[in-house]
Amino acid sequence: MTSDVTAGRVPACEGAPVIGPPAAQAVAELGWGMWASAVVQAAAQLRLADAVDDQPASVGEIAKSVGADVSALTRLMRALVGFGIFRQAGPGRYEHTEASRALRSDASVSLTDIMLTGSDWGWAMWGKLAESVRSGNCAFQETYGKDLFTYFHEDDNASGAACLKGYAAQSRAMNPGVVRALDLSRAKTFCDVGGGHGSLVLSLLEGNPHIRGVLFDRKHAIDSVVPELREGPVSERVELVVGDCFESVPGADVHLIRQVLHMWDDDACHQVLSNCVAAGHPGGRVVLLEQLVADPPETPWDALMDLHMLLVMGGWERTEEEYGAMFERAGMEFAGVTPTGTPLRLIEGRIPG
Numbered sequence: 001m002t003s004d005v006t007a008g009r010v011p012a013c014e015g016a017p018v019i020g021p022p023a024a025q026a027v028a029e030l031g032w033g034m035w036a037s038a039v040v041q042a043a044a045q046l047r048l049a050d051a052v053d054d055q056p057a058s059v060g061e062i063a064k065s066v067g068a069d070v071s072a073l074t075r076l077m078r079a080l081v082g083f084g085i086f087r088q089a090g091p092g093r094y095e096h097t098e099a100s101r102a103l104r105s106d107a108s109v110s111l112t113d114i115m116l117t118g119s120d121w122g123w124a125m126w127g128k129l130a131e132s133v134r135s136g137n138c139a140f141q142e143t144y145g146k147d148l149f150t151y152f153h154e155d156d157n158a159s160g161a162a163c164l165k166g167y168a169a170q171s172r173a174m175n176p177g178v179v180r181a182l183d184l185s186r187a188k189t190f191c192d193v194g195g196g197h198g199s200l201v202l203s204l205l206e207g208n209p210h211i212r213g214v215l216f217d218r219k220h221a222i223d224s225v226v227p228e229l230r231e232g233p234v235s236e237r238v239e240l241v242v243g244d245c246f247e248s249v250p251g252a253d254v255h256l257i258r259q260v261l262h263m264w265d266d267d268a269c270h271q272v273l274s275n276c277v278a279a280g281h282p283g284g285r286v287v288l289l290e291q292l293v294a295d296p297p298e299t300p301w302d303a304l305m306d307l308h309m310l311l312v313m314g315g316w317e318r319t320e321e322e323y324g325a326m327f328e329r330a331g332m333e334f335a336g337v338t339p340t341g342t343p344l345r346l347i348e349g350r351i352p353g
């Protein structure tokens, strides 16, 4: 169901001037939400939550720890307290709330890592949305003259590492739903194509003790896989493979591809799916984990992710029918869509035979 903001105010804008009837007000407040986003981004970039432990800390202590100007940090802390992210524990003193603890690096799913997925380049690209809509071109490619992953590789390894860490954190939050929805009971092997840090591979191996898995990605990702895949109980059932999915992919009963195809155009996706078919066997499965778009959108998030792909990768989110056609073009049968209780759906193709 499409959400409707016209009935109420956007919580982050409490106290904003009332400038019109509810519908106009809500639109204005969504626009002003950029300020609120910047406050959360700054808290993540400065790693403020790590600078406060179980006891209240003074703004001077926090500023020293994160390398900030005391006066400007006091103003940022005031805004965070306004949102319930940190609590005022006395003049110039701050303590954690449940919300600020969620930003700590040691939180079970670190919001800071998620916020830092694309904090610098992502922020800049969203500022170019109107430009990209005018031209139809990918803002990242236009700005840097290369695609995001080439940029990470050639120019900015640190942003690449932060980006993959953020994906891994976000993935971890969605893994339980995916593991529940994906039936691997009859498979002996799977391969996660473009599996990043390997958090999904780890969850699938833990949830399916009979199965062996391959994590397949570029070198930068394999170099920084989650430690449990290198040592620990499941490490004996996993193979870490560096490669390029446009050239070939390892063989498996089930090929998984999570939030990868939405980065690319139809011909590029076709190449990857064809390589999965070549590496699979009759009756083999190719399972995509992607959001689906529809008109009107089921949720604003689906439409926002689609725009993010326009800006950052030049790809797009697709409809169920478009994925069905993509499977058929690669010589597979479209086997349907399964919800996961997360924004991602399992979208499945079968190799005939």
Ligand SMILES: C[S@@+](CC[C@H](N)C(=O)[O-])C[C@H]1O[C@@H](n2cnc3c(N)ncnc32)[C@H](O)[C@@H]1O
Pocket: 149, 164, 167, 168, 171, 193, 194, 195, 196, 197, 216, 217, 218, 221, 243, 244, 245, 246, 257, 258, 259, 260
């Ligand atoms: C958006 S991330 C998704 C990561 C992971 N599937 C997840 O859901 O957390 C895209 C992944 O595709 C990988 N990738 C990009 N180009 C690739 C290529 N040519 N061959 C293999 N992997 C590639 C990236 O390194 C990255 O890990």
